[in-house]
Amino acid sequence: MIRVDNLSVSYGAVKALRNVSLQASPGLITAVLGANGAGKTTLLRAISGLVTPQSGNILLGEKSLLRMPTENICRLGLAHVPEGRGVIAELTVEDNLRLGALASKVNLAEGLETQYAQFPALADRRKKYCATLSGGERQMLAMARALIAQPKVLLLDEPSLGLAPLVTSELMKLILQLCESENLTVILVEQNAKSALRIAHNAVVLHLGAVVASGDAKTVADDEDLRRYYLGLVE
Amino acid sequence: MSSFLTSAFMHNIFGGLAQGVIYSLVALSLVIIWQSTHVLNFAQGAMAMLATYIGMTQIDRGIGYWWCLVISVVVGMVFGGVTERVLIRPLYGKPEINPIVVMVGFLGVIEAVATAIWTSTTRNIAAPFSQVFFQSHGNLVYLSPFIIFQVILAVVIMLLVAALFRFTKLGLQLRASALAPEVARLLGVRVNRMLTIGWILSAGVGAIAAVILASGSFGLFPTDMDGVFVAGFIAAAVGGLESPIGAIAGGLLIGLAEQFILAYWSPNVAPLGGIIILVVALMIRPQGIFTRTVGRRV
Amino acid sequence: MNWLGSLRKQETTHARFICVLGLTILALVVTIFLPPVADSQLASGAAITIVILGLSWLIGWSGQISLGNSGFMAVGAYAAGIWAHHHATTPLVFTLLLATVAGAFSGLVVGIPSTRLRGPYLAGMTLAFAAAITPLAQNFTSMTGGEGGLFFNTLTTPKWFLHQFGGINAAINANAQWSADLAVVIAGVMFFFMANLFHSRSGRAMRLVRDNDVAAELMGINLPRTRTLAFVVAAAFAGLGGALFTLLNATVTPETFPLTLSITLLTLMVLGGIGTLSGAVIGGIIYSFSPNLVSYVNSLTGVNPSSNLGANMQGIIFGSLLILTMLFAPRGIAGVGLKIKHSLQSRRKLESVENVN
Numbered sequence: 083m084i085r086v087d088n089l090s091v092s093y094g095a096v097k098a099l100r101n102v103s104l105q106a107s108p109g110l111i112t113a114v115l116g117a118n119g120a121g122k123t124t125l126l127r128a129i130s131g132l133v134t135p136q137s138g139n140i141l142l143g144e145k146s147l148l149r150m151p152t153e154n155i156c157r158l159g160l161a162h163v164p165e166g167r168g169v170i171a172e173l174t175v176e177d178n179l180r181l182g183a184l185a186s187k188v189n190l191a192e193g194l195e196t197q198y199a200q201f202p203a204l205a206d207r208r209k210k211y212c213a214t215l216s217g218g219e220r221q222m223l224a225m226a227r228a229l230i231a232q233p234k235v236l237l238l239d240e241p242s243l244g245l246a247p248l249v250t251s252e253l254m255k256l257i258l259q260l261c262e263s264e265n266l267t268v269i270l271v272e273q274n275a276k277s278a279l280r281i282a283h284n285a286v287v288l289h290l291g292a293v294v295a296s297g298d299a300k301t302v303a304d305d306e307d308l309r310r311y312y313l314g315l316v317e
Numbered sequence: 318m319s320s321f322l323t324s325a326f327m328h329n330i331f332g333g334l335a336q337g338v339i340y341s342l343v344a345l346s347l348v349i350i351w352q353s354t355h356v357l358n359f360a361q362g363a364m365a366m367l368a369t370y371i372g373m374t375q376i377d378r379g380i381g382y383w384w385c386l387v388i389s390v391v392v393g394m395v396f397g398g399v400t401e402r403v404l405i406r407p408l409y410g411k412p413e414i415n416p417i418v419v420m421v422g423f424l425g426v427i428e429a430v431a432t433a434i435w436t437s438t439t440r441n442i443a444a445p446f447s448q449v450f451f452q453s454h455g456n457l458v459y460l461s462p463f464i465i466f467q468v469i470l471a472v473v474i475m476l477l478v479a480a481l482f483r484f485t486k487l488g489l490q491l492r493a494s495a496l497a498p499e500v501a502r503l504l505g506v507r508v509n510r511m512l513t514i515g516w517i518l519s520a521g522v523g524a525i526a527a528v529i530l531a532s533g534s535f536g537l538f539p540t541d542m543d544g545v546f547v548a549g550f551i552a553a554a555v556g557g558l559e560s561p562i563g564a565i566a567g568g569l570l571i572g573l574a575e576q577f578i579l580a581y582w583s584p585n586v587a588p589l590g591g592i593i594i595l596v597v598a599l600m601i602r603p604q605g606i607f608t609r610t611v612g613r614r615v
Numbered sequence: 616m617n618w619l620g621s622l623r624k625q626e627t628t629h630a631r632f633i634c635v636l637g638l639t640i641l642a643l644v645v646t647i648f649l650p651p652v653a654d655s656q657l658a659s660g661a662a663i664t665i666v667i668l669g670l671s672w673l674i675g676w677s678g679q680i681s682l683g684n685s686g687f688m689a690v691g692a693y694a695a696g697i698w699a700h701h702h703a704t705t706p707l708v709f710t711l712l713l714a715t716v717a718g719a720f721s722g723l724v725v726g727i728p729s730t731r732l733r734g735p736y737l738a739g740m741t742l743a744f745a746a747a748i749t750p751l752a753q754n755f756t757s758m759t760g761g762e763g764g765l766f767f768n769t770l771t772t773p774k775w776f777l778h779q780f781g782g783i784n785a786a787i788n789a790n791a792q793w794s795a796d797l798a799v800v801i802a803g804v805m806f807f808f809m810a811n812l813f814h815s816r817s818g819r820a821m822r823l824v825r826d827n828d829v830a831a832e833l834m835g836i837n838l839p840r841t842r843t844l845a846f847v848v849a850a851a852f853a854g855l856g857g858a859l860f861t862l863l864n865a866t867v868t869p870e871t872f873p874l875t876l877s878i879t880l881l882t883l884m885v886l887g888g889i890g891t892l893s894g895a896v897i898g899g900i901i902y903s904f905s906p907n908l909v910s911y912v913n914s915l916t917g918v919n920p921s922s923n924l925g926a927n928m929q930g931i932i933f934g935s936l937l938i939l940t941m942l943f944a945p946r947g948i949a950g951v952g953l954k955i956k957h958s959l960q961s962r963r964k965l966e967s968v969e970n971v972n
Contacts, residue, residue: 184505357738414674428875547743
């Protein structure tokens, strides 16, 4: 379980997050929604230790992640798929996967086998440089690279960005399925609220760095004001 | 065939390649540092020179050549790691002039200290290989056992470096840290450690180049790596500072060019050869020189 | 509004002129009281100040890193030296002008291909130039005197100046003070020129190119031309400084301009303050009295000055100073001075605000 308490982050004079709190539990998807600049990415970066919060706390189980280096947070079983997927284009598919397995104790050969079975498209391209992959394939690789370390927590930053609607819905289905089968704690940051709410169990809506609503995904999805003002979901 | 081997042309080819592998090693060492930390280490040559002095003068104590070589490389590596931690680490994220200035200052300090300890007189380091040229039907072939040793050693080092980057876990982490430091950190790679290791490796390669240079007819003196550094930099720049293969090829090219200018014109004009090659390379493919400097990190 | 602007501009130029004039006169007065050795040290320092002014302009204002200014100095020095060697009676102004033009030309040659280079590439390229230029002097022996160099004696002290000195060492004293005065006046003129250049249209364009070349290009500034111009100006200053430097020493050899001189120049500029006029003067003064500084450090540490360590103390001190300045006070002495001034000003402002309240 991951818990964020009253987290505040500033970039110089700009407050990116103000007293944000949320809780995500194993086997559940927590969607973090909001417009551009709402602070969604900053929230994930703070959890991973890429930015240092001004105040507040982040707990993974009983352990505080504050001031812990990113490299060590990763070793606690937290996988972060960053915005833009973070696939290293100059490396091959297999090297990217090897990199994902490095910090964990999993057996590399078994891990590769599992991920290739899960994402057969990657198996065909294992020796190819990632610069040659399509957007959807890169997203799969990013997922596989995160999953190969068998994490407990999965942070996903805009996975649907730049994907065709059909691919997006496939991806969302996969996320839900993985979350349930592996008992993963998933925090899903999305601008595409519609797709995210379709699979999320809980949802948090951010606006200008502050939480404006949180709760059951269904409740959030049905709230007319939220839909209109924050989620851009008015037909 | 034998007259071909002893011709002036082949003399220049052999001489150029022998000098070129030294430039290639220096260029390779510069590329390793550039890739990991985006710093061009102006003290690279001087650091290698100092390591060579510390290591190779152990011959005076009766230690064998090979052990001295090992000591030089180890000292060089330690030196590289400490330099990164102490002088370079505080400068990440600062304007790019800052590390350049610091390393230029370091270059001055190292050369002054070395001159203070060992004076500026040239020392000869006797390698366990003859420097006498081979003969073919009474004519000289411009190859000696030492030159063959120096080329083989350089090639072995290059292959080792290539294998390390290509096939090992450490190499993968080094590459990932250089290409995408933030992503690497998210995947648990200890990027700061990789930067230090990059400097350690690079300094080791540099030290080998300096030992080869000192063991040959050039000898060892405090500023002996100045010209080699400049040639190595040009070689690396011709290859784009990003590409190890480009650096090695560039080194051979500069070595050959200098040798031919030296033979057909004058040794004093030879340093200009490198600059001319760089300028021509720039005109042919400026993007090669610019590779990724536009969107650089740090 | 327009006439007001031009008036203000004229006023600042006047103010600058008076400021430089005052400084120069002050330096001239100082030369009267200095012993001959210190006078000749000051003269070399003035020559170096001119070089640093150019370097500061190039690195600080145009943002192009050059390690090749000792090469530009060598070009100017050899141009002046070769001319002075053969035509000893030529007026000094002409010889210096020739050196300046020669320096500027070398700046053009290096500057044009360099417009395609940035940062470390540029620094390496210019270093390669500096490393290649002195061997050239050894190649054209008939012109340059090769290893042994050239000798000349152009800086003759005029009679009216000499007459004011008496005693046994009259000639020595007069010569030292004359060359110091001459160098100070030339440095003053160049300082005034650079001060105006800093604040001119070209100077502003240069800073814009340094800070944001895309914006500069969009505003119609020709980037390659501006960058090359920066090199030409810096090289002209270096050429003049190098020529003055060698004329003062009455000799030029390939050893006059070793690669370490580039390091020394960089140290002095960084120590004084990158991109500041006062920093160049501070650098020049430090250079003038670096022999004293070195012997002071030697005596402080008990090192024998004629020992190996003592002989290399200057390199060790300068290199360490360069590293320490860059790590702990990257804006140099001028920067620290400015910081103190600003903090004093803001405190005064705060106090006055508090008084109002």
